[in-house]
Amino acid sequence: MPIFKTPFNGYAVKFSPFYEHRLAVATSQNFGILGNGRLHVLDLSPGGPITEFASFDTADGVYDISWSETHDSLIIAAVADGSVKLYDLALPITSNPIRSLQEHARETHSVDYNTVRKDSFLSSSWDDTIKLWTIDRPTSVRTFKEHTYCVYAAAWNPRHGDVFASASGDCTARIWDVREPGSTMILPAHEFEILSCDWNKYDDCIIATASVDKSIKVWDVRNYRMPIAVLNGHGYAVRKVKFSPHRGSVIASCSYDMTVCLWDYMVEDALIGRYDHHTEFAVGVDMSVLVEGLLASTGWDELVYVWQHGTDPRAP
Amino acid sequence: MERAIERQRVLLQHLHPSSTYSSLENLDSSLSASICLAGDSAAYHRSSNFGDDVVIVAAYRTALCKSKRGGFKDTYPDDLLAPVLRALIEKTKLNPAEVGDIVVGTVLAPGSQRASECRMAAFYAGFPETVPVRTVNRQCSSGLQAVADVAAAIKAGFYDIGIGAGLESMTTNPMAWEGSVNPRVKTMVDAQNCLLPMGVTSENVAHRFGVTRQEQDQAAVESHRKAAAATASGKFKDEIIPVNTKIVDPKTGDEKPVTISVDDGIRPNTTAADLAKLKPVFKKDGTTTAGNSSQVSDGAGAVLLMKRSVAMQRGLPILGVFRTFAAVGVDPAIMGVGPAVAIPAAVKSAGLELDDIDLFEINEAFASQFEYCRKKLELDPEKINVNGGAMAIGHPLGATGARCVATLLHEMKRRGRDCRFGVVSMCIGTGMGAAAVFERGDSCDELCNARKIETNNLLSKDAR
Numbered sequence: 163m164p165i166f167k168t169p170f171n172g173y174a175v176k177f178s179p180f181y182e183h184r185l186a187v188a189t190s191q192n193f194g195i196l197g198n199g200r201l202h203v204l205d206l207s208p209g210g211p212i213t214e215f216a217s218f219d220t221a222d223g224v225y226d227i228s229w230s231e232t233h234d235s236l237i238i239a240a241v242a243d244g245s246v247k248l249y250d251l252a253l254p255i256t257s258n259p260i261r262s263l264q265e266h267a268r269e270t271h272s273v274d275y276n277t278v279r280k281d282s283f284l285s286s287s288w289d290d291t292i293k294l295w296t297i298d299r300p301t302s303v304r305t306f307k308e309h310t311y312c313v314y315a316a317a318w319n320p321r322h323g324d325v326f327a328s329a330s331g332d333c334t335a336r337i338w339d340v341r342e343p344g345s346t347m348i349l350p351a352h353e354f355e356i357l358s359c360d361w362n363k364y365d366d367c368i369i370a371t372a373s374v375d376k377s378i379k380v381w382d383v384r385n386y387r388m389p390i391a392v393l394n395g396h397g398y399a400v401r402k403v404k405f406s407p408h409r410g411s412v413i414a415s416c417s418y419d420m421t422v423c424l425w426d427y428m429v430e431d432a433l434i435g436r437y438d439h440h441t442e443f444a445v446g447v448d449m450s451v452l453v454e455g456l457l458a459s460t461g462w463d464e465l466v467y468v469w470q471h472g473t474d475p476r477a478p
Numbered sequence: 479m480e481r482a483i484e485r486q487r488v489l490l491q492h493l494h495p496s497s498t499y500s501s502l503e504n505l506d507s508s509l510s511a512s513i514c515l516a517g518d519s520a521a522y523h524r525s526s527n528f529g530d531d532v533v534i535v536a537a538y539r540t541a542l543c544k545s546k547r548g549g550f551k552d553t554y555p556d557d558l559l560a561p562v563l564r565a566l567i568e569k570t571k572l573n574p575a576e577v578g579d580i581v582v583g584t585v586l587a588p589g590s591q592r593a594s595e596c597r598m599a600a601f602y603a604g605f606p607e608t609v610p611v612r613t614v615n616r617q618c619s620s621g622l623q624a625v626a627d628v629a630a631a632i633k634a635g636f637y638d639i640g641i642g643a644g645l646e647s648m649t650t651n652p653m654a655w656e657g658s659v660n661p662r663v664k665t666m667v668d669a670q671n672c673l674l675p676m677g678v679t680s681e682n683v684a685h686r687f688g689v690t691r692q693e694q695d696q697a698a699v700e701s702h703r704k705a706a707a708a709t710a711s712g713k714f715k716d717e718i719i720p721v722n723t724k725i726v727d728p729k730t731g732d733e734k735p736v737t738i739s740v741d742d743g744i745r746p747n748t749t750a751a752d753l754a755k756l757k758p759v760f761k762k763d764g765t766t767t768a769g770n771s772s773q774v775s776d777g778a779g780a781v782l783l784m785k786r787s788v789a790m791q792r793g794l795p796i797l798g799v800f801r802t803f804a805a806v807g808v809d810p811a812i813m814g815v816g817p818a819v820a821i822p823a824a825v826k827s828a829g830l831e832l833d834d835i836d837l838f839e840i841n842e843a844f845a846s847q848f849e850y851c852r853k854k855l856e857l858d859p860e861k862i863n864v865n866g867g868a869m870a871i872g873h874p875l876g877a878t879g880a881r882c883v884a885t886l887l888h889e890m891k892r893r894g895r896d897c898r899f900g901v902v903s904m905c906i907g908t909g910m911g912a913a914a915v916f917e918r919g920d921s922c923d924e925l926c927n928a929r930k931i932e933t934n935n936l937l938s939k940d941a942r
Contacts, residue, residue, distance in 0.1 A: 167790065167796075169528065169529070193489075194485065194489075195482050195485045195486050195489070196479075196481075196482040196485075210793065211792070211793025212793070213791065213793070214790070214791070242485070269485065288488065312488060331488075331491070355491060355492065357492065374491070374492050374493075398493060399492040399493060401492070418492060418493055441895075
């Protein structure tokens with residue numbers, strides 16, 4: 163039952179860290195190649211359908227979103243025109259976005275809100291840079307420019323408020339400390355473009371990277387010569403990877419092979435779940451922090467699914 | 479545009495690694511960008527769904543029964559309409575008070591009396607007094623006209639939710655002319671031709687365009703065969719609402735309660751040889767017989783339309799999108815050619831081409847005009863009336879449009895995403911034709927391959 167049809171193609175989905183029934187979805191017209199975008203805020207109701215709480219239109223596709231960790235109504239959006247936009251659900255549509263930060267020269271592809279210091283967020287862009295922003299400043303605090311191709315993702319370390327990782331099409335993942343002038347570590351993690359990365363929520367030294375080579379690799383940043391685990395099983399490029407907030411070794415991923423997979427990298431048969439409910443590229447996946455095992459995914463088939471791990475997302 | 483090409487290039491790289499390594503031996507490098515092969519005209523945008531689209535969330539009909547002899551011979555017309563109206567609100571759990579208007583296409587009954595009967599049917603169906611009702615009469619396309627009227631009113635913003643329906647009891651109201659004919663009719667050929675019996679116009683079509691008796695009989699056989707197959711496989715169960723009524727035994731006068739849920743005009747064993755024995759009805763050396771004409775029937779249908787945004791808010795399934803409607807005029811003497819003119823008009827105004835249409839419901843008033851229209855438009859027989867047509871199922875004039883919409887949309891739903899556009903069309907007595915284009919609702923697939931969750935336990939108890 164919990165299926166929501168978006169008018170545009172899905173790009174990302176994120177559960178609210180404040181309300182267990184709320185999630186935000188980033189969508190883009192025409193597969194994000196040309197046209198408008200729309201940011202949806204959706205509400206789950208017990209036993210009922212998914213309803214739309216609010217939606218905001220943008221002039222270009224919305225590629226990613228991130229909820230604020232301090233205000234339950236604040237959402238940050240990565241927009242394909244290079245801007246980063248702030249939305250406040252508490253304000254009427256006409257007053258939104260409350261801020262539009264236009265600095266990236268090309269498509270902004272990801273945003274991530276700092277969960278430790280809760281005052282800042284990152285944006286990564288196809289202009290090869292990552293920018294650090296704070297809520298109260300109209301311009302970016304810092305620009306990190308080392309990657310030589312699109313930066314598809316940047317993710318804060320869940321324990322150290324100054325440390326983050328980035329994933330780029332230049333086939334490297336980099337670890338950064340905002341107190342340092344340059345990156346603190348370069349991880350040549352894959353031989354093909356890296357599309358996503360995420361930190362283990364229980365071990366601040368472990369990151370996962372997802373690549374066009376169809377694999378997910380799990381690394382210990384203290385010893386990066388060999389990955390701890392290589393998760394093979396996707397049939398095409400892996401678009402997003404996400405560590406479980408509830409179980410340290412569980413990873414969710416979605417791929418151009420249209421599936422969403424769940425992995426446990428500590429066990430031998432790592433693939434613990436495969437969902438083939440999408441009929442186009444699956445490009446967005448998230449796990450609820452507030453409800454264990456609750457998953458959400460979106461894809462280019464214009465559908466948003468919310469389901470409990472172990473059940474069929476399509477079940478009515 | 480450059481930006482779009484650049485974006486496409488970046489995304490394509492994700493599927494098409496630039497270099498090859500031996501460790502990735504099974505990398506499929508055959509992927510490339512190509513022009514969409516879906517077959518839909520470029521003018522029509524792929525994801526053209528908007529909140530203000532008029533969508534159909536439910537479409538039902540009664541069984542169609544032979545007039546005077548069939549299952550509804552002792553059923554009052556309002557008792558035919560009420561069950562389908564009630565089904566719309568019961569199956570969608572819609573609050574009936576939210577319906578902005580009920581428009582009923584109905585042809586033969588006296589205007590004011592039928593309007594009253596429809597209003598009463600709405601009460602029987604459980605609608606409150608606040609919901610208005612009106613009738614519309616465009617002869618054989620009245621049901622489709624009713625649906626189009628509601629779609630137009632929703633587009634115009636008169637209301638967000640409406641019902642287009644159709645009703646005809648040809649038992650209660652046989653075709654007849656009341657009063658005398660104005661003698662002035664003799665002065666104008668077109669006006670005079672409006673008085674021709676429909677069967678004569680069928681003979682005219684057959685004669686003028688050379689549709690043979692064999693072709694017509696064969697079309698009737700096909701119609702019965704397809705309708706029988708659809709009934710046998712239970713396809714009509716999705717769209718037919720069973721009606722509890724009574725049947726009076728003509729000899730003993732005993733009343734018997736019955737539930738009618740199957741079309742009773744379909745003859746599965748019809749053969750061309752049987753039909754060839756029938757005598758022409760309208761012309762001595764003619765070709766139109768009782769076997770290759772539509773059946774005289776009783777029945778009703780109803781379609782629930784609303785704005786897409788309203789349907790999505792309520793989580794209602796979207797059966798189809800109402801795209802365009804066209805009514806056209808043709809020579810009254812060959813009124814059956816109507817669809818051949820109306821279909822291209824409706825398809826064109828949807829920004830499509832005939833090739834884009836995956837499914838047709840073209841009313842089989844007579845095999846002659848049906849065959850003519852099919853040949854004239856060069857349509858693939860595999861795409862037309864795949865579950866039979868009026869020659870087998872019946873043609874209760876005012877209800878046919880709504881019946882066709884229900885049949886078309888349920889078939890499109892069964893066929894899945896391959897079947898994107900459908901057309902309903904019919905010819906209209908006195909020389910007209912009407913057609914409407916529907917698009918599938920995309921997210922309307924009922925996912926029957928999944929395990930059912932008994933209770934939705936996505937949220938913790940605290941959230942309830």
